[in-house]
Amino acid sequence: MRDLAPNIGVVQAVAPAVLSATDTSSAIDLLGFDSAAVIINTGAIVSSGDFTAKLQESDTTTSGDFADVAAAHLIGTLPATLEAASVYKQGYIGNKRYIRTVITKNGGTSIAAGAVIVKGHPAEAPVA
Numbered sequence: 001m002r003d004l005a006p007n008i009g010v011v012q013a014v015a016p017a018v019l020s021a022t023d024t025s026s027a028i029d030l031l032g033f034d035s036a037a038v039i040i041n042t043g044a045i046v047s048s049g050d051f052t053a054k055l056q057e058s059d060t061t062t063s064g065d066f067a068d069v070a071a072a073h074l075i076g077t078l079p080a081t082l083e084a085a086s087v088y089k090q091g092y093i094g095n096k097r098y099i100r101t102v103i104t105k106n107g108g109t110s111i112a113a114g115a116v117i118v119k120g121h122p123a124e125a126p127v128a
Helices: none
Strands: 009-017 034-047 050-058 086-094 096-107 110-122
Touching: 009 034, 009 096, 034 096, 050 086, 050 110, 086 096, 086 110
Parallel strands: none
Antiparallel strands: 009 110, 034 086, 034 110, 050 096
8 A cells, every 4th residue: 555645745724723703824835736635624513603614825925815716626615514523625726826724703602623734746755
């Protein structure tokens, strides 16, 4: 069996925490990689917490330059509402250098959640 680990880069976008407001991650640099995926892991939801998640992309790290990723550049979909104790994944095949996650609070109190970006198809492997 082949080892996947030397062929991916992993970056924590959202540290696992109880989120009670919208969380926008820092810019994740995809330089040297041709693909990426977001993994969202949820825990408990308090008081009917209603949260959604999405990816945004940009050619710069300037916050105002980020825009939602077009559906044509995503593989799979994230749910309309994040459920408790669940794991979701969505692939990114766009061509921007930076991506970031946005977990949006639409209502309720809070959700325990975290997000990781897995960078794939490296220009040079193994990845440190």
